[in-house]
Amino acid sequence: MLEIKNLHARIDDREILKGLDLTVNPGEVHAIMGPNGAGKSTLSYILAGKDDYEVTEGEVLLNGVNILEMEPNERATAGLFLAFQYPIEIPGVASMTFLRAALNAHRKARGEGDITTPDFMRLIKDTAAKLNISPEMLKRPVNVGFSGGEKKRNEVMQMALLQPSFAILDETDSGLDIDALKVVADGVNALRSPDRSFVVITHYQRLLNYIVPDFVHVLSAGRIVASGGKELALDLEKNGYAGYVQDAA
Amino acid sequence: MPAVQETIEQVSAIDVDKYKYGFFTEIESELSPKGLNEDIVRYISAKKNEPEWLTEWRLEAFRRWQTMAEPTWARVDYPPIDFQDLHYYAAPKKTPGPKSLDEVDPELLRTYEKLGIPLREQELLAGVEGAAQPRVAVDAVFDSVSVVTTFKKELAKHGVIFCSISEAVREHPELVKKYLGSVVPTTDNYYATLNSAVFSDGSFVYIPKGVRCPMELSTYFRINEKNTGQFERTLIIADEGSYVSYLEGCTAPSRDENQLHAAVVELVALDDAEIKYSTVQNWYPGDAEGKGGIYNFVTKRGDCRGRNSKISWTQVETGSAITWKYPSCILRGDNSRGEFYSIAISNGKQQVDSGTKMIHLGKNTTSKIISKGIAAGKSDNTYRGLVQIGRKATGARNFTNCDSLLIGNKCGAHTVPYIESKNASAVVEHEATTSKISDDQMFYCLSRGLGEEEAIALIVNGFVRDVLQQLPMEFMVETQKLIGISLEGSVG
Numbered sequence: 197m198l199e200i201k202n203l204h205a206r207i208d209d210r211e212i213l214k215g216l217d218l219t220v221n222p223g224e225v226h227a228i229m230g231p232n233g234a235g236k237s238t239l240s241y242i243l244a245g246k247d248d249y250e251v252t253e254g255e256v257l258l259n260g261v262n263i264l265e266m267e268p269n270e271r272a273t274a275g276l277f278l279a280f281q282y283p284i285e286i287p288g289v290a291s292m293t294f295l296r297a298a299l300n301a302h303r304k305a306r307g308e309g310d311i312t313t314p315d316f317m318r319l320i321k322d323t324a325a326k327l328n329i330s331p332e333m334l335k336r337p338v339n340v341g342f343s344g345g346e347k348k349r350n351e352v353m354q355m356a357l358l359q360p361s362f363a364i365l366d367e368t369d370s371g372l373d374i375d376a377l378k379v380v381a382d383g384v385n386a387l388r389s390p391d392r393s394f395v396v397i398t399h400y401q402r403l404l405n406y407i408v409p410d411f412v413h414v415l416s417a418g419r420i421v422a423s424g425g426k427e428l429a430l431d432l433e434k435n436g437y438a439g440y441v442q443d444a445a
Numbered sequence: 446m447p448a449v450q451e452t453i454e455q456v457s458a459i460d461v462d463k464y465k466y467g468f469f470t471e472i473e474s475e476l477s478p479k480g481l482n483e484d485i486v487r488y489i490s491a492k493k494n495e496p497e498w499l500t501e502w503r504l505e506a507f508r509r510w511q512t513m514a515e516p517t518w519a520r521v522d523y524p525p526i527d528f529q530d531l532h533y534y535a536a537p538k539k540t541p542g543p544k545s546l547d548e549v550d551p552e553l554l555r556t557y558e559k560l561g562i563p564l565r566e567q568e569l570l571a572g573v574e575g576a577a578q579p580r581v582a583v584d585a586v587f588d589s590v591s592v593v594t595t596f597k598k599e600l601a602k603h604g605v606i607f608c609s610i611s612e613a614v615r616e617h618p619e620l621v622k623k624y625l626g627s628v629v630p631t632t633d634n635y636y637a638t639l640n641s642a643v644f645s646d647g648s649f650v651y652i653p654k655g656v657r658c659p660m661e662l663s664t665y666f667r668i669n670e671k672n673t674g675q676f677e678r679t680l681i682i683a684d685e686g687s688y689v690s691y692l693e694g695c696t697a698p699s700r701d702e703n704q705l706h707a708a709v710v711e712l713v714a715l716d717d718a719e720i721k722y723s724t725v726q727n728w729y730p731g732d733a734e735g736k737g738g739i740y741n742f743v744t745k746r747g748d749c750r751g752r753n754s755k756i757s758w759t760q761v762e763t764g765s766a767i768t769w770k771y772p773s774c775i776l777r778g779d780n781s782r783g784e785f786y787s788i789a790i791s792n793g794k795q796q797v798d799s800g801t802k803m804i805h806l807g808k809n810t811t812s813k814i815i816s817k818g819i820a821a822g823k824s825d826n827t828y829r830g831l832v833q834i835g836r837k838a839t840g841a842r843n844f845t846n847c848d849s850l851l852i853g854n855k856c857g858a859h860t861v862p863y864i865e866s867k868n869a870s871a872v873v874e875h876e877a878t879t880s881k882i883s884d885d886q887m888f889y890c891l892s893r894g895l896g897e898e899e900a901i902a903l904i905v906n907g908f909v910r911d912v913l914q915q916l917p918m919e920f921m922v923e924t925q926k927l928i929g930i931s932l933e934g935s936v937g
Contacts, residue, residue: 244892247884268891277892284889288907294893297903301894337907354893 197221198362203254205242212238214418223390227404228397230415231437236397240366244278245271273305277360279351281367286338294338299357323356327383345376352383364395369403381406401433414440477534486642489534493611506631506641513635519798520827521767533643535673582607584648584664604653607662610678613649620651624682628711628748636707637744640676647677652687661917663692674705683718690721695728708743716751723916728764735794738766745772749781757784759915761924763931773802776810783812786912790931791824800830805841814845817909820856821932827859832873834866847877850908902929
């Protein structure tokens with residue numbers, strides 16, 4: 197379970213998060229919505245451990261441990277996963293190689309040896325089939341020349357392989373057509389379980405028709421300004437963020 | 446601490462401990478007196494029982510060398526070398542020449558075992574039952590002499606000659622006389638001329654007409670003695686319609702003093718012949734402060750003498766304090782093809798000035814240059830290349846791609862391409878990029894659980910993939926690991 201307490205963070209001299217609180221219990225799916233510049237992506241990067249941000253106050257506990265003290269790779273092997281809004285290209289490194297390296301890093305952290313080639317191939321084949329990913333795509337370099345849909349499916353594929361206990365999906369719906377959206381959402385739904393929780397960051401209510409959240413929060417000017425059930429997303433879709441932004445100001 | 450920053454610090458802290466071939470073998474050696482003069486040249490020639498013509502050939506080179514000046518155009522910086530303070534010949538006692546394996550000093554065999562070089566043919570053959578075990582014939586050169594060459598008998602069945610150059614001088618004088626110095630003349634350059642005067646050992650390969658060499662050939666060079674220079678000489682001749690793939694590897698003990706390695710490699714490809722020459726150079730690079738390490742001043746050149754011939758150089762350069770090396774192709778035969786694939790990694794205070802020359806003389810000659818330079822620590826990494834299209838080289842084509850990758854902000858990458866075209870029909874393309882490992886790439890890898898060093902090794906291996914694929918399969922995996930070790934502070 198994840199607890200964010202009074203989180204303040206800035207980049208350069210600009211304060212972006214101004215006392216954010218959020219508790220996500222095991223098995224829950226929380227959606228975070230909000231206008232541009234509210235701090236949604238900042239939150240996801242801070243949770244994953246990107247350098248550019250400075251946390252000035254507050255703490256983030258993953259299963260009781262303050263992850264803000266940990267390196268990004270330690271957070272990953274502790275069970276945290278970030279599906280990137282803009283997945284990064286790594287030229288020359290086949291997706292397969294990358295997946296295997298990531299998987300082995302997790303196994304190593306658990307004190308297990310490297311996965312055998314036959315086991316890995318089987319795992320990849322099964323996972324790829326569920327996400328409608330062609331084996332050809334996995335031979336190509338990581339995210340290089342991938343379409344928007346391929347990149348996002350690749351993120352979900354990594355998540356499915358690494359089996360995190362807590363996953364953040366940062367605008368996973370951006371740039372997806374409706375078919376790709378369904379595939380990605382199905383992939384996420386297949387991973388829902390009582391001991392795995394999700395934070396889904398999105399602009400649009402549309403995604404939440406497919407990944408149905410337990411809670412919806414509105415993030416504005418660095419704080420959660422409203423929380424509710426999935427009906428809150430419908431209200432936002434209809435009436436926009438205007439009312440909430442004013443509240444925050 | 447920013448992830449990349451920390452990695453840079455780890456990388457710059459790399460030191461001797463990471464160089465796992467730095468041990469010294471206690472073995473009794475026979476050394477020439479220090480210094481260089483005509484008597485030393487005669488001494489070396491006499492040690493090798495050379496015929497008169499070769500002694501004269503060496504002396505002529507020596508006299509020429511005395512009139513020459515050390516080249517200074519390369520982007521490398523080092524204190525003047527005292528050429529009189531070196532031993533020009535060092536050989537383990539008891540092994541006057543390559544004989545059967547049983548006669549080789551067991552201490553030497555243990556050295557090669559430790560280096561991971563298989564010299565016992567039966568061990569090579571006793572691989573996994575039923576599996577097609579790749580076989581590699583090895584010529585092992587220890588300081589100035591070749592100690593053993595494997596698979597000679599089997600190769601002889603195909604008419605392939607693979608032996609030390611000293612043996613070739615004795616057994617195949619007509620071939621040596623015809624081709625030695627025909628690609629790199631004794632007057633070529635300062636270090637090549639020095640090599641011609643004092644060359645010790647190296648490999649000789651002759652592939653007869655129409656023969657596809659049945660296995661990989663390789664030479665493993667080891668510098669062991671202190672205060673010595675290694676001056677190897679390699680000559681490979683691929684007769685009409687033949688094919689050979691050859692690999693060389695090199696290591697040396699870790700020492701505080703610099704050591705000189707000035708080799709000459711000559712390749713000759715006749716009509717329709719193909720030579721694929723791969724190098725994995727891992728000489729001792731010196732410590733993090735730049736103390737010690739090998740000065741690697743090498744002249745390598747291939748002559749595509751025949752029509753439709755092809756010479757391909759692949760090099761992985763991770764070692765040496767200074768590398769000065771430009772494996773080149775003279776594309777003399779019509780339709781001949783030259784290729785140069787290079788990975789040059791510099792770390793610590795290493796200096797690399799390396800590249801190639803593609804000299805297009807024949808019609809419809811083509812060349813391709815793919816160079817990947819990776820600079821880390823406080824190192825300097827320069828690509829220097831020449832593409833020259835002669836007047837008669839109608840229809841010549843060249844494609845060059847030079848990519849540099851910087852790790853950290855204390856290193857330098859430089860690209861110095863020269864293009865000279867005297868034929869209007871020639872097409873010469875040049876692409877170059879310089880990039881850094883981005884923080885985003887590092888963060889992406891880290892967020893998937895990879896450690897910083899694993900991430901760097903993964904990204905760099907991706908960067909050099911086009912070139913890695915050119916290496917013989919057996920060496921690809923090893924090389925990938927070597928790249929990791931060369932760049933990482935705490936792996937290995």
